[in-house]
Amino acid sequence: MTRYTCCDDRRRGAIAGRADLNGLDSLEVVDTAEDPRGPPLTTLVLRFVNTAPLPALSPANILLTGGGSIRGIGVTAVRLEEDEAGPALVVSTDRAGDFSVYHLRLRAAPGEAGPPLGMDPVLSGIDFTFRPGCESDFDAVAPAPCPPPARPTPPLDYLARDYASLRQLMLDRVAVLGAAMPGDDLADLGITLIEMLAAVGDHLSYRQDAVATEAALHTVRQRISARRHARLVDYVMHNGCNARAWVAFTFGAGAAAPVHLPAGSALLTRLPGRGSLLAPGPEVVAEAVAAGAVPFETMEAVELRPELDLLRFHAWGGRECCLPRGALGATLRGDLTKVLAPGRVLVIQERLNPATGDAQGADPAHRCAVRLTRVTAGVDPLGGAFDDPPTEAPLPVTEIEWAAEDALPFPVCVSALLDAPGGAVAVEDVSTACGNVVLADHGMTLPEPEALGRVPSATVLALAAPRPAETLTDAPEAACAHRAWTALPPRFNPVLREGPLTHAAPYGPAQRGSAAAATRYGPAEAWPAVLGVSSAAPDGTDADWVLRYPDLLGAQAEAAFTVEVDNDLRGHLRFGDGRHGLRPPEGAAFSARYRVGNGVAGNVGAGAIAHLVAALGAVALKPDNPMPATGGAEAESIESVRRRAPAAFRVQQRAVTPADYAEGGRRLPGIQRAAAALRWTGSWHTHVVAVDRLGGEEVDETFAGELTDALEPLRLLGHDVQVVAPNHVALEIGLAVEIGPAYFRAALRQALLAVLDTGPGGLFHPDRFTFGQAVYLSPILAAVQSVPGVVGVEATAFRRYAQPRTDAAAAGVLPLAANEIARLDNDPSFPDRGVLRLQLWGGQ
Numbered sequence: 001m002t003r004y005t006c007c008d009d010r011r012r013g014a015i016a017g018r019a020d021l022n023g024l025d026s027l028e029v030v031d032t033a034e035d036p037r038g039p040p041l042t043t044l045v046l047r048f049v050n051t052a053p054l055p056a057l058s059p060a061n062i063l064l065t066g067g068g069s070i071r072g073i074g075v076t077a078v079r080l081e082e083d084e085a086g087p088a089l090v091v092s093t094d095r096a097g098d099f100s101v102y103h104l105r106l107r108a109a110p111g112e113a114g115p116p117l118g119m120d121p122v123l124s125g126i127d128f129t130f131r132p133g134c135e136s137d138f139d140a141v142a143p144a145p146c147p148p149p150a151r152p153t154p155p156l157d158y159l160a161r162d163y164a165s166l167r168q169l170m171l172d173r174v175a176v177l178g179a180a181m182p183g184d185d186l187a188d189l190g191i192t193l194i195e196m197l198a199a200v201g202d203h204l205s206y207r208q209d210a211v212a213t214e215a216a217l218h219t220v221r222q223r224i225s226a227r228r229h230a231r232l233v234d235y236v237m238h239n240g241c242n243a244r245a246w247v248a249f250t251f252g253a254g255a256a257a258p259v260h261l262p263a264g265s266a267l268l269t270r271l272p273g274r275g276s277l278l279a280p281g282p283e284v285v286a287e288a289v290a291a292g293a294v295p296f297e298t299m300e301a302v303e304l305r306p307e308l309d310l311l312r313f314h315a316w317g318g319r320e321c322c323l324p325r326g327a328l329g330a331t332l333r334g335d336l337t338k339v340l341a342p343g344r345v346l347v348i349q350e351r352l353n354p355a356t357g358d359a360q361g362a363d364p365a366h367r368c369a370v371r372l373t374r375v376t377a378g379v380d381p382l383g384g385a386f387d388d389p390p391t392e393a394p395l396p397v398t399e400i401e402w403a404a405e406d407a408l409p410f411p412v413c414v415s416a417l418l419d420a421p422g423g424a425v426a427v428e429d430v431s432t433a434c435g436n437v438v439l440a441d442h443g444m445t446l447p448e449p450e451a452l453g454r455v456p457s458a459t460v461l462a463l464a465a466p467r468p469a470e471t472l473t474d475a476p477e478a479a480c481a482h483r484a485w486t487a488l489p490p491r492f493n494p495v496l497r498e499g500p501l502t503h504a505a506p507y508g509p510a511q512r513g514s515a516a517a518a519t520r521y522g523p524a525e526a527w528p529a530v531l532g533v534s535s536a537a538p539d540g541t542d543a544d545w546v547l548r549y550p551d552l553l554g555a556q557a558e559a560a561f562t563v564e565v566d567n568d569l570r571g572h573l574r575f576g577d578g579r580h581g582l583r584p585p586e587g588a589a590f591s592a593r594y595r596v597g598n599g600v601a602g603n604v605g606a607g608a609i610a611h612l613v614a615a616l617g618a619v620a621l622k623p624d625n626p627m628p629a630t631g632g633a634e635a636e637s638i639e640s641v642r643r644r645a646p647a648a649f650r651v652q653q654r655a656v657t658p659a660d661y662a663e664g665g666r667r668l669p670g671i672q673r674a675a676a677a678l679r680w681t682g683s684w685h686t687h688v689v690a691v692d693r694l695g696g697e698e699v700d701e702t703f704a705g706e707l708t709d710a711l712e713p714l715r716l717l718g719h720d721v722q723v724v725a726p727n728h729v730a731l732e733i734g735l736a737v738e739i740g741p742a743y744f745r746a747a748l749r750q751a752l753l754a755v756l757d758t759g760p761g762g763l764f765h766p767d768r769f770t771f772g773q774a775v776y777l778s779p780i781l782a783a784v785q786s787v788p789g790v791v792g793v794e795a796t797a798f799r800r801y802a803q804p805r806t807d808a809a810a811a812g813v814l815p816l817a818a819n820e821i822a823r824l825d826n827d828p829s830f831p832d833r834g835v836l837r838l839q840l841w842g843g844q
Helices: 010-015 163-177 189-213 223-231 282-290 476-480 638-650 658-664 701-714 745-755 777-785
Strands: 024-029 043-048 062-066 075-083 086-093 102-106 125-128 244-251 259-261 266-269 295-298 302-304 329-333 345-350 367-380 395-402 416-418 425-427 431-434 437-442 450-454 460-463 485-488 530-536 542-547 560-565 571-575 589-596 609-613 621-624 671-680 685-693 719-724 727-739 790-800 820-823 835-842
Touching: 024 125, 062 075, 163 189, 223 560, 223 638, 244 295, 244 345, 244 609, 266 282, 282 295, 282 609, 345 437, 530 571, 571 589, 658 671, 658 685, 658 701, 685 701, 701 719, 727 745, 727 777, 745 777, 745 835, 777 790, 790 835
Parallel strands: 542 560, 685 719, 727 820, 727 835
Antiparallel strands: 024 043, 043 086, 062 102, 075 086, 102 125, 244 437, 244 621, 259 302, 266 295, 266 609, 295 437, 329 395, 345 367, 345 431, 367 395, 416 425, 450 589, 460 485, 530 542, 530 589, 560 571, 609 621, 671 685, 727 790
8 A cells, every 4th residue: 555644634533433444543662560561662552543343353463564673573462451541452572672663554364465344544554663761852743744835035135234224124024025014103013023123133143243253363352262262272362460669668757666567568659749658448549549549569578677768888998989780799887687687678779979979960770679698797897987087986787698680780889089179078878778678569459359249050951961772682771761951050250340450470489589580570470360269159168269370271170260351451250160170059159359450550660659558657657669660561462362373383392302302491581502412310211401501601500490390391201301501611722923013912912812702792702602513713813813913823722621732723623512512711710611822922
C-alpha cells in the first residue's frame, strides 16, 4: 500500500464510533520494572480507536520490522487486557530493540499483506521506538511534514537601520498591505506601535554595530575590548601610573617634640588663602580637590623631628669646599646618630647662590635625594677653632654615606668666598640637607568602602551534558540516564563609581634600597590601586578577594579578581568563573576600597605641595616638595595598542639555546651585550650568562640577582642559569711616536693619553669593545697619527698582557674568544687591567 504524508487527521475521525471498522490509536512501551503489565522494554501495549470490535489476534498476526543494530524481533505472546483507560492488546517480544524506529503492523495471516478483518488498512500499522524514556532536547510532537505555502518576500530596504528610516519603512509596508493607515495624530495607537518598534529596531541596530565594531582590533573603540584583543598576543595594555614626589617637612619656631606621620597621610598642592596645616576629614580633601588641588598621600610612616629640619655640612675647617659629582658620603655637624639611621632619606639642596650669597639666586636644579646606608658618630678636635668666635672645644660630627645609585649628579657647594669692599667674606651653609623627608604619591583614598551591589540570582537554565552510555547488551538503560537542568550563574562585573582609578608601581624592599630606585619606574609596572574587595554571603560567611593583574589565568581556586579600565578611566572588576578563580556566591554583597588620581596631572612642579591634612594640635608643620614630582604617565591609547600589539607575539618568551639566553640577558637596562654557554655541572645543565654592562660597570651580586630573576620566566625546565662577569683580556700595547720639532713632549704625551683614554670619546672606552670583538692595530695607529704634532708612529708591542711576544703586531689583529672582552685601563695601580707604553722622541 502506498503511504501518504498528510497534514490532517480526518481518517481517524471518520473511523471513530463505527461498529464495523477499527484502527490503531497508540502504542505504549512499558519502561519500568514496577509496571504489572510485563517486563520493561519488551512489553508493548496497543490501544485502538474504537473499543469494539477488537480482532482476535495471535503472535502470527503481528509483524515487527525496522530497527538498526537489533533486527528480527519476534512476538512471543499476545493477550487482551482491560484497565481504566479501556481495552488494550498487550504484546510481548523476545527482546528489546535499539534506539531506532520500528514499525508494528497487524496482518490477517503470515505471508499476507492485508490487515485483519475489521481493521482499517491505513491505521493497521504504527511507528514506535523501544526507548521512549530517553530524554530529548526536542519536542515530542513531530514537525508537520507539509511545508507552509510560500509567500512572496516583500521588497524591504535593508539599509534602513535608524529610527527615522525604520519608521518610514513600516509606514510604507502598511500602505502596501492595504491595511488601514494610522491617523496623523501622534497619539494614535498605530503610530505609537510603529514608533515603538522603530525605536527597538534602532537600538538593536546600534547593538549589532557596536558588537561588530569591538570584534576586531583595528575597529575597536573601547579600551576593555582593545586590552582583551592585545592579551591574545601577550601584549599588556597599560593604564598609566601615578607620580611620586619627595616631600620635606619643616617645623615652626619653638617646636621640640617629634611628630609621627602615618602612611597614607593626605597632602595637597597649594590653595590660596589656606594654611599649611588643614584639619582632617574626608570632606576637607574632597573640597580641596574640587577647588583644583592635586592630592598626594605619604607612602610610608615617618617620624619627623625638629632637629632634622636643617642639617649643616661640616668642612673640617676648609673654605670654598664642595662635594664633588659622584660623591657617596659627607660629614654633618653635631651628633645625629640618635635621630638618623640607615634607610633615612635626606634632601640636599642649594640654599644660597655661591657667587653672590643671595638666597633668591640659588639654583633649583641643585637638589637631590639620597638614602643613607651608614651613619657613624665622630669628633673634630679642632672643630671649635673654626667657629666665629673660635673656641677650643671639640665638635661632634656625624659621618654619613648613601647608596651608590644616589651618587651626587652635580657638585654640591658647601661654602664660598664672596668679594666685598672690605675684603673676601666667607659664606657657610651654601648647601644644606633636610632629614624630615618622606615619599608621597599622587592619588586620594576614598574615605569609605564603596558598595558594589549583590551578585544576582541565576535566571537561565541549561541541560547538563549526558553521561557516557555503556553498551546496550550490558546495561541498555544506562543511555537513558537522567539529565538534570542546571542554573547558569550570572556574570557579576561591578563598576567603580569614581575615577580615574590610580595605578601605582610597587614600593617594596627593592625600591627602598636607594632614593633613585624609589622614583625609577614605568607604567608597565603599575597595578590598580584597589586596596581591598570584600564580600558578605547570605549564609553569613565573609571573604576577602585578592587582586590578580593583568588577568586571572593563574588564579585557579583562589578568591581573586582583576581590574579592567574603560574609556572614562573607571575600573571594572571581573571575578573568576570557577575554573580561573572562584565564582562569586549568589546573593553576596560586595564592597571595595580604592584610590583615584592618575596620570600626568600628578607631575606637579617644585614647591607645589603646601598643605598637610592631619590633626597635630598646636604643632606648626609645613610640607614642601623641593623637587618636581615625576613618573606620572597617561593611559596607553587604543591607537598605540593597534601599532604595538600585532608585533608583540614576535618577542621571544622562552630560552632554549645559549643564543636565546644571551638574547634574554639584554632585557635589563644598562647592558650592552651578553654571551651564554651551556655547561654540564655533573647533575644538570647550566647556562652561564656573561654580561657586558655599559660603561664597564661591575657585575656585582645585586645585579646578577636581578638578571637571574629576569631570565627565570624564560628558563628551560631542568636547566639552571648563572650570571657571571665577563672575561676581560688585558692588553699590552707599546707605541714609539716621533714628534715634530715645534711641539713639547709633555703636552703631546697628555694629548695622546687623552685620545687613548677609557673616558668618554676615548679609543679604549669600555663601550667600544664587547664579547668576541677582535682588536685591530690600524685604528690605534690612525688615532695616534691624527694628533697634531705626530710625525710617525710604530707599534713596539701588541699582545695580551704578560704573554710572550706573538706575531699579532705583524698581522695587525689580536683575536679574542667569544666570551672575552678587550680592556686597557692604563692604571699603574692595576697593570692587570691593561698597560699602554709610549716612547716619544723628537720635539722639545
